[in-house]
Amino acid sequence: MKTFKVSYSYKNSVCPSLSLWMVIPSGVKAIGAQPEQVTLLPTGEELGYFVLEEGIELEVTFEQGEYTPDQQVLSDVERLFYLRDTTLSSIDEVKEKTLEMTGHVTDPKEKARVIFMHIVKEYRYIYPPAERGVASFLQTGKGDCGEFSFLFTAMCRAAGIPARTIVGSWANGKMNAHVWNECYIDGEGWFPVDTSMANVQKRQPLRFFGSDVPTLYWEHYFGRTEGRRIVFAKDAELPLMPHYKDEEDPVLFNVLPINGQSFCWGQQSLDGAAPYLQPVYIKFEESVPYRDLGVTELMGTWKVKGPPWLEGTVYLKRASFFMGLVGVLLSWITGEAIFDLFYTGSFMVYALISLVRKERMMAFGVVFILMTLSFVAAWGKAGLV
Structure with a gap:
């Protein structure tokens, strides 16, 4: 672990x-x-x-x-807390639409899936958002991870499913804030959901291409995360004590x-x-x-x-990418085949490290194959075979 x-x-x-x-x-x-x-x-x-x-x-x-979600059984008091109406996740704003979408579904997990699919398909990720809160998000149709999460929380609660907004950060580097969700399924416990990442992976698949953050296929964000996250608070709008004097x-x-x-x-x-x-x-x-x-x-x-080995792969990946760019430039300036070998080998290493880190497996799998074939061709061109 x-x-x-x-x-x-x-x-x-x-x-x-x-x-x-x-x-x-x-x-x-x-x-x-x-x-x-x-x-x-x-x-x-x-x-x-x-x-x-x-x-x-x-x-x-x-x-x-x-981070893995808690699997505890909710008490009646806890269940009511995670069904509450809040400013950012207003149930009244979404109740009619939620019941219209989920009224024919009886299984709570399937209701949550219907909500997940609706939010992923109907809204657009932008950063930074102009405003916060479900009412604003419904009006503009655009928001960041916070708005996606507030809406999922509100719709689940409107459907009678306990839900919470998880406030945290990506576990890589400095101040990479992120927000996602968990909904509570009886018999399973807290169930992770990330509508904003699903939306980005579906609509903007290249957005994270150069990032050190691993990603999943968009539909897999219903029930899974990549595991490289930390949690600051297990819900939004938590009561402050001593009382906050506005x-x-x-x-x-x-x-x-x-x-x-x-x-x-x-x-x-x-x-x-x-x-x-x-x-x-x-x-x-x-x-x-x-x-x-x-x-x-x-x-x-x-x-x-992260662990030293994981941190080390970040530096190796960045170094190999930089060396690949240098190789491309030298190949273009000199026309020497040895630099073709240098840059294809560097990008091949870059793709391989990304695969080891489980980042964009399909995309980097294709890049690794193409760079390997190019490396072999450059090896022959350089007269080394």
Whole structure:
């Protein structure tokens, strides 16, 4: 089983004092500042509340194995929590359409599949989205992984299926945020679903071609993920304790439109809940700056490293691709056959490493075959056979 090492930090460089909420991850190795309060969330996670004076930095390091959904049996209280109506995943907005699509289906998993197929086929992935929330997504038909996930959660709940929005990150490199879903199937437990990745793989299959993130065939995202993800919070709109005191007259900066309404990040909550914890939510206590803040000032910084062998393959892959480009350039300038051999061999190695990493198996399989044939031809052309 792969183990990923996560380093997270948030430094208050914004105002004299701020409050910060963060799900305290299991497997914590070190935590720089101690929480003022720890609350048990309905998801079973522990929510830490921190107060950071200006210049103070919160640093957290922890390890996570390849994430797999929980298989526990839901209590009645938990079931109700995962069927609740929220701002970002409004059930009223989708109930009529959901019942129209799933009314003829009795099996909950098949209902979830119908919802999955509908969202993948009817909506378009863009980043960044103009607004957050299901109401906005339904109106524009365009959104990122957050909007796809909020909609899947809302439709499942409208169909009577407990569902949650998983907030996390790709387990490769720095700040590669991602959001997906799990729905609860009686007798099976939590069932992973990723409508945004399915949509991208179906409609934009080359989008991840040069990425270090492995991908699946689009239909396989109903029930599977690639395994290289970490989780920050097991749902969106988690209640914040101590209670989040909204600013009655917020300063209009860090505005994130939600369902057509202005929302000021760091000054407001959604009925006492954070929109999402990725991995933190903040509250400016005094003297907020009159300027839009950067992502790191709002969410901090995180970096994820995999096992040494997996990290090593990333550098080998990038080096072989770079050498291939150099070989192409030298071949074009000199016309020497030896450089044909050099670049075809480099791209062959690049494709092979990608296959070992389970990235775009079909595409890189074709590239590997073509580069192998070209390498053999270049070998003969160079007079080496």
